[in-house]
Amino acid sequence: MSTIDVIIFIAYLVGIVLFGSSFYKKNKSSSAFTLGNQSIPGWVIALSIFATFVSSISYLALPGQAYLTNWNAFAFSLSIPFASYMAVRFFVPLYRSINSPSAYTYLEKRFGPWAKNYVSVMYLLTQLMRAGTILFLLGIMLHTLLDWDISTIIIVTGFSVMVYSLLGGIQAVVWTDAIQAIILIVGAIVCILTLMFSMPEGPGQVFEIAAANDKFSLGSFGASLNSSTFWVVLIYGIFINLQNYGIDQNYIQRYMTSSSEKEAKKSALYGGLLYVPVSAMFLFIGSALYSFYTAQPGLIDPNIQADKVFPQFIVNQLPNGLTGFLIASVFAAGMSTISTSINSSATVILTDYFKIDSNSDDDKRSMRILYLASFIFSTLSIGVAIAMINVQSALDAWWKLASIFSGGMLGLFLLGYLSKKLTSLSAFIGVIAGVVVIGWMSLSPIFFPGTSLEPYTSPFHSYLSIVFGTVAIFIVGFLIGVFVNKKVITEKTSL
Incomplete structure (x- = not known):
């Protein structure tokens, strides 16, 4: 990376922290911290929901999968319209009627404290592992590009996200999510245009090579249940996205931040639907990368891992300045997910484990709990990320167990x-x-x-x-x- 790339990346990081922290003056009550006083514009919430779908894992893994195989993963995206409709039709009205910042108040009312405690604990554990994993991946990427110390990268990134998430509350989270969503979409478009106009025989060669090697295939349409056929991925996507929209605090908290039920429905619908074309863009990047390096095989190691192909292209093929912008877009995808996990986890801890009245003295206590919970969650996620440097296999096993219970x-x-x-x-x-x-x-x-x-x-x-x-x-x-x-x-x- 050139000096200008590093400057652009650092400017992005500092700018996001300062912008998110600027909401501190509007973040003086627990209602503002958890729900933004229910006054956040619908389009901002929609972009925030979209950004919650996308993480740095998606940003790198989807192109890697399309490069290695095909568009089978797009079947997952095709399940989102159904889940979005269910959210608009059933889930948003349900949670707006309960009027609680926590998604798990409903389960407590239906089945008692054990149901709320079981689901909220599993949610907190999986969010902790998710945030730690993304911090680790961001650290690995920047360490590979700049040879900076990976632990330092993880700590600086983790505390940067913590600062604006803690100071600005949900308003900082959703507004920075919206900015980061725009950055990552623009970054993907820049990559697509660069790839298409870098082909030796012009943009059409991308489609010729990719189509000849089935890089646009959606996978097998057979009836097998022991392989990732189109139908298996589609059904998996339906259930995962119903879980996201129906019981995941990250999404449900956003239903509650809108000024009205109508705005909440629009946000849930458009935020999910936006992911469909953007995920297609990520997959197209993978197919285009395959065409690009097939036409010019000397530009890359033929034995490189698929997930590393896109980062290699960003570093080696993009002009100075664009590389820094693309690295910033990958970080945008990761930071939006981490900030969401911090705020939603603090909200769950306060709402589900501390029964506090809304008078002014108790609200000050609520804010102290929210600040402390945000700090502890951020610190633990940084610890998880650092632990992954040397004990990935053990943590992978733990992640598998956590997913079983959740x-x-x-x-x-x-x-x-x-x-x-x-x-x-x-x-x-x-x-x-x-x-x-x-x-x-x-x-x-x-x-x-x-x-x-x-x-x-x-x-x-x-x-x-x-x-x-x-x-x-x-x-x-x-x-x-x-x-x-x-x-x-x-x-x-x-x-």
């Missing part, structure tokens, strides 16, 4: 929403059943191969674990509920 969130929500008379015990048994199914599908292929238990390993693709787990929670919980209600009715009749 996989029960959607099923529990659907039980509460669709079965109005279901008891707490029925839901609890259903969750246990679902977690067992998800655990078997996720872990048996890892631990059982080569053992006497190998015949009992899951034959299904790992994407389907949340699908079968959610279905198991709902069916078991519902049937147990029917049985219990029938037994109660029988006993009352006999009396």
Whole structure:
């Protein structure tokens, strides 16, 4: 990277921190910190929801996957319109009627404190791992480009995001999200144009080479359930995005920041739909990279990992200045996700674990809790990122276990929403059943191969674990509920 690239990147980082911190004067109450006093413009919230979908992982992984294989991942994006419609039709009205900053107040009302505690703890743990993972990836990228100390990069980046998230609250988060969303979209467009007009035989060569090698394929349309066919990825996307829109604090908190239910619905709809064409742009970059390096094979190591192809292009092929802007756009994708995790986690901690009245003295205590929770969460995520430098395998295993337990969130929500008379015990048994199914599908292929238990390993693709787990929670919980209600009715009749 040239000096001008480094200056552009540092200017972006400093500018975002200063802009986000400028909301401190508007962030004097817990309502302002968690909900922005419900006065944030709808278009800002829509861009924030979009930015929550995109992380630096997506920014690098989608081009890498299209470069290596095809557009199979786009099936995930095609599931978003359905989830967005469900949010507009059902989820936004539900949470606006409850009028709580926490997504998990609803589960407490339906099934009691255990349901809220289970889901909120799993949410906090997965957000901590997510923020730590993204910080680690950002550190690795900048370390590779500039040879700066990776721990220093992680600490500086983590505390930079913490500063404006803590000082500015949700207003800083969504407004910086909006700016970062625009930066990352512009960055993707710049890359596409550069790639197309850098081909030896002109832009059309991108399509010729990519099409000849099936780089625009959506994958197999077969009925197999043990590979990532189009249908498997689509169904996986439907369930994941229903979980995002239906029970994920990152999204639901944004429903509550709008001035009205109508604005909240627009934000949920447009924020999700925007991801569809942008994800197609990321995948197109991967296909174009394949064409670019196929036409000019001497420009890259043929054995390079797919996820490193895009960063290599950014550093080696873009003009001075654009490289710094593109690195800033990758950081924008990551920082928007981290800031969201910090604010939403602090909100969950305050709302779900501290019952505080809204008078002025108690609100000061609420602000202290929010500040402290933001600081502790940020510090822990930095610690997770630094730990990943040397013990990635152990943390990967922990992440797998965390995803198993959090996989029960959607099923529990659907039980509460669709079965109005279901008891707490029925839901609890259903969750246990679902977690067992998800655990078997996720872990048996890892631990059982080569053992006497190998015949009992899951034959299904790992994407389907949340699908079968959610279905198991709902069916078991519902049937147990029917049985219990029938037994109660029988006993009352006999009396």
